[in-house]
Amino acid sequence: MKKHFKLLTLAALCATAVSATAIAKHKVPYTNPGFYTNAPTQVAVHFVDVEGIKKxxxxKAPMTxxxxxxxxxxxxxxxxxxxxxxxxxLGFGKGPKEVLHSQKFWDYVAEQGDQHSIPKQSAKDLIKMHKERGDKIVFVTGRTGHSKDKNGTVTKTAKTLQKYFDLPADTVVWYTNDTPADGFKQVKSAYIKKTGSQLHYGDSDDDIxxxxxxxxxxxxxxxxxxxxNPQKLNGGYGEEVLVNSAW
Structure with a gap:
């Protein structure tokens, strides 16, 4: 199950909240002032840019x-x-709660392969920098994978991301099903560790x-x-925030 929620109605939000609490996820309160991307003003947080990360x-040797x-x-x-x-x-279910628990929905998303998704310019700049360093790129998502795909392999979405960001043909996607694994409290921890990643980027609290x-x-x-998806508090844990990365 992925994190996405429809913001159009209160009923949809409530349904999704029920869905989220049905999974044993470890919630952690924010510890620092931060800002929501769509807020009219932004507070000072630990901003970084691509050049600063590069420096x-x-x-340091090339890393994952x-x-x-x-x-x-x-x-x-x-x-x-x-x-x-x-x-x-479409047979996915009624409302976000049912849809996000529907394997048929996730099969549909996987079969689309993100060919209609729009790559972010901030991601292009960031990945370009890491490629120039010789770093290996992997993707760890809260989505549920296709029922016929093996996790950690080159899926149709992986091939699209390879094209969008000019990545090697062996670049893979790991699907977490939005569920903690291997005794960890957070959803992506087991997969980040499995890949040997030394630096992780993401927009959700769980990523941080x-x-x-x-x-x-x-x-x-x-x-x-x-x-x-509802906005999260950028810098809410005192983490670094990539400047101008909403697009």
């Missing part, structure tokens, strides 16, 4: 770097909006908390203004 990595997918490297809310709006007609749980650096990417 901070000088002298992991990225979330939705709202981190691509704008993909259209798939979730479609599923939530027409889910009952998962990185911290496995003892690596986590950098917040700002969620798109138009995302159907």
């Amino acid at each position: 901070s990595l000088e002298g 770097v992991s990225f979330d997918i939705d709202d981190t490297v691509v704008l993909s809310s259209q798939y979730f909006h479609y599923g939530f709006t027409f889910g009952e007609e 908390l998962s990185a911290r749980e496995v003892g690596i650096r986590g950098i917040r990417v700002q969620r798109s203004y138009s995302s159907t």
Whole structure:
């Protein structure tokens, strides 16, 4: 199950909240002032830019770097909006709660392969920098994979991301099903550790908390203004926030 929620009605939000609490996820209160991407003003947080990250990595050998997918490297809310709006007609279920638990919905998303998602310019700049360093890129997403796909392999979405960001043909996607694994509290921790990632980027609280749980650096990417997913508090854990990364 992925994190996406429709913002159009209170009923949809409530349904999604029920869905989220049905899974044993470890919630952590914010510890620092931060800002929501779509707020009229922004407060001072630990902003970083691509050049600053590059400088901070000088002298370090090439490493594995992991990225979330939705709202981190691509704008993909259209798939979730479609599923939530027409889910009952398409056999995905009624409302976000049922849709996000529907394997049929996730098979649909996987078969689309993100070919209609829009790559973010901030992600292009960031991945370009890491490629120039010789870093290996992997993707760790809260989505559920296709029922016929093996996890951690080159899926149709992986091939699309390879094309968007000019990545090697062996670049893979790990699907977490939005569920903690291997005794970890946070959803992506087991997969970040499995890949050997030393730096993780993502727009959700779980991205930052998962990185911290496995003892690596986590950098917040700002969620798109138009995302159907509720905004999170950038810098809410005192983490670094990539400047101008909402697009």
